[in-house]
Amino acid sequence: MRLPDPLATLRAIFHPAPTPGVLGVFGQLDAAVDTVRRLRAGGHHDFTVYSPIPRHELEDVLEQPVSPVRMFTLIGGAAGCAIGAWLTLYMSYDWPIVVGGKPIGSIPPYVVIMFEMTVLFGALSTILGIAFNAVFAARRLGTVLYDPRFTNDKFGIFVPCAPERAGQVEALLRQAGAEEVRRA
């Protein structure tokens, strides 16, 4: 029996094979937006758009669903609040000492701790949510063509496609105003 090679699995994770497709480099925002519209009309839905800044024009034309990060924030915040309540109440009753004539479990002062824990856990789980969704769960990250100008002043669109359809996609990108087109 042949055992799977663990190193090969790691290599596949850290150095995935490139996705075949076509990359278009755009100097203007409206050209990129226009291309996205044409690609969607032409039945492409699987492409990656690069931009140096988040732009509403791109968001609108891509019609992406709302990010699930908000669920991370909500669950993290609620968990933090519960942990804050548990921490203060459990610890007060575990060794009950009357302080300042107040009840052992006094809710008003504990609200401060519960609030701080809500914010702490909410913020940390938001970070986890972004990291999880934008890095670990990101599809094809690191396998599609990239250009360093995309963090500076260029917009980019990578369209994954089979080599035989690349010519057609290339023509579409050029026609829509791409300054430069490359194949992977």
Added chain:
Amino acid sequence: MAEAPAPPSRVTYDFVTRAIARTLGNPGKGYYALLGSAVALLAIGILCLLFLLRYGLGLAGYSHPVYWAVYITCFVFWVGIAHSGTLISAILFLFRSGWRTAVYRTAEAMTVFAVMTAALFPLIHIGRQWYFYWTLPYPNERGLWPNFKSPLIWDEFAIGTYFTVSSVFLIMGLIPDIAAVRDVATGWRKKLYAITATGWRGTNEQWRHYTRGYLYLAALATPLVLSVHSVVSWDFAMAIVPGWHATIFAPYFVAGAIYSGVAMVVTLLVPIRKLFRLEELITVHHFENLAKLCLLTGMIVAYAYCVEYFTAWFGGNANERAAFWYRAFGPFWWASWTMIICNAFLPQLLWFKAVRTNILALFVISIFVNIGMWFERFVIIVVSLAGEPFTTWTNATYNATWADWGIMAGSFGWFFMWFLLFVKNFPSVSISEVKEVLPPPQRASRAVHA
């Protein structure tokens, strides 16, 4: 505060990236002179702290009933400095203030380093730093837990949360910018930024999660910043010392914190802008808006001063009245009047546009506000304790010692050292957010529709 006027056409996306990436190069002699002074100050502080550790808190100028003095003053001062960073980065973000983009990174970095500085002082103040973990809720052989009804424990949670959240907020904001400098850097820096950019490429998927997450972080940081200085104020207001026991303390402290923080942002931005030649990105318009923010919060602080004295008189409590008489005309009159002149009178100059748009004048005023705000905390803490009229120690006095001043100077060195190292090694102006307020590159008004 209106949106920024249209910048000159020279300021394009590419210009922004290059101008900010340039700040990571050789900053020149002026920078190293500043860094050297900061390290020297820090060395003085460390030396004094070593003496304090060796010989104990007797070296500080404590005398009954003044056992909270310069260290706690510095703690409140530095926590206060931290506050404007989150105001500019989170609250003005939620209000969609375009002008914040050029200054918020500096303010945010200042926040993190100011909280790092502030957190040192409770440790110094407890005397036996190696027992600090006694304040944490951990299971121990004595079966004891912290007293969660104490504002000091609330403060521990508030400061801990604030430090964590403002750090992650700073790091989150940095990621797209580190990616931008990664893509123009060369040599070892490219490797460093490649690792710290965590694979950022600005894809639509990344921006989708990032912008949403950033919005929630801002929404969480906004009530947090208001809560933190409220909790700090309750360290005092929950006690029955006259001069402390006031319901106005929470909003009074929050306004004062933002006031001192904005002044510190101005104090830091003026030299940074000059050293790194960022005049085209950080314009007079930004300084004018900071000045307006300073004026607004300064007016709230001035109002709080009036209310404090008014309630002391109007409330009719003899102890409270005596405490405020002592504050204004007692042996510490010079501290009280420094605070009132620096914080309430001097900033009235900011009503004049000529002052608001004069960077040198703003720099000088901001330094006076910093001094005034340090004295505000000194007056609230030390003078209220020294003047406690119901003790038999009415004639108690307090004199800070060289150990107090040395450690305070060291805290400035510690803060400026971290800040200067940050601005040299990471983008001190947000690249992606400055681009967001610029008009994007578009094809000539010709609309194309498929």
